[in-house]
Amino acid sequence: MALTVVSLGGPVAPEGEQMLRAAGVISLHTGAYPAKAEAVDLLASSGADAIIVPNVERIDQDLMTASAKLKVVAKHGAGTNDIDLAAAKALGLPVLAAVGANAHSVAEHALMLMLALIKDVRNQDAYVRAGGWDKKTYCGAELRGRTLGLVGIGMIGRALAAMVQPIGMTTISYDPFAPAAAFGPHVRKVDTLDELLAQSDVVSLHCPLTPQTHGLIGKREFELMKPGALLINTARGEVVNEPALVDALESGRIAGAGLDSFAVEPPANEHPLWALSNVIVTPHCGGVTEEARRQVSLMTVRNVLAFLRGDTVDQHCFATR
Known part of the structure; x- marks a missing residue:
């Protein structure tokens, strides 16, 4: 049969x-x-x-x-x-x-979100479409010389670390479950999440959703991040406390967020993130090229x-x- x-x-x-x-x-x-x-x-x-x-x-x-x-x-x-x-x-x-x-695809997506945020792509696109062309107003920056903090150093994290090395980023990672060999020659291991948050210009989440990682990044964690830091989430939406993220973005505590996943999918039409110009969102599609x-x-x-x-x-x- x-x-x-x-x-x-x-x-x-x-x-x-x-x-x-x-x-x-x-x-x-x-x-x-x-x-x-x-x-x-x-x-x-x-x-x-x-x-x-x-x-x-x-x-x-x-x-x-x-x-x-x-x-x-x-x-x-x-x-x-x-x-x-x-x-x-x-x-x-x-x-x-x-x-x-789908590790390579998700890593590319995370890199895309990083670049789109630091180059202010969303706002520049809207500006030009509305008839603007004054380059003196542009506030884009470079990833070169900045520190990428990977929360999780599985296959996606390792692929992303390899992608940003030629750009000139320094990469650190926090992953209490990964063997030393997982970090490789280009990723420096840090012992605590607090240490990673304090040192990183870009924090990229690559951990699974477990009871221990649910709400891992919340109000306290955002307060530990650098002013002007970026948060990238191509993991699971529930890893981030979304109300705390909205507060951090609205207050300018962090500079921006690139999000491919949300606590509830699809998110509600009235989600407060939609009103923020320092957020780029995609529909949990990083791994479905x-x-x-x-x-x-x-x-x-x-x-x-x-x-x-x-x-x-x-x-x-x-x-x-």
Whole structure:
């Protein structure tokens, strides 16, 4: 009997779908962010052997028990905060993640946000579109000579550190869980988050969302940052206390923020960040370039197929076993 894989939140990339078909797998999918009842019905009616999770509100116990045949849950990406890992572990369901598949894309996105902020791209674009052309009003600066502080030195952080070295930035990082080898020759390890915040001109977040990192950057942390510092968040929105961020931006405590993720997605139309000219926002798309989506899909599908066949899966891809 053919295996069935259900993707909750849209199909994987065409290359991934082709890999599933070539393996004789029945591949089904919902639209983006399906209603829970729709997802439960599809999982139950199809007798899914595996769930792939691109875009869904949350994978909870109800979804994980909808199909009696379910053997594995795979995140179409690296972050698994939208999956109830405790429930999965209690059910004996392994959870896989495509660790590192979109690291380069996210690192490029963080660099783009840094450059857009320091070069004042948003405001200059609006100024020219409105008929302005007085270069004496320009207040852009350079990244050269500044210090980048990475909160987290995983694959994304390491890729970003390599990208800013030719620009002339100094890079430091705080990551209490990383081995010494992760920092490499161009990143100086600091022992505390406070130390990193006090020294950095740009603070870029690359840590996972855990109970320990929820609200990691709040009022106290913003007060420790340099006046004129920039905050970049391509991690998870909940790592930052958004009301404290708004206060820091409005008061001028920090100079700007580049945000690709938010505590609630999509954010409300009346979110106070929208009124601030020192903020650049994107819709949590840093890791979904065409190239990254293809790599994430291929890694996710390979992992799922390997697991279902009883083949070896890289241990780093297991969020739970």
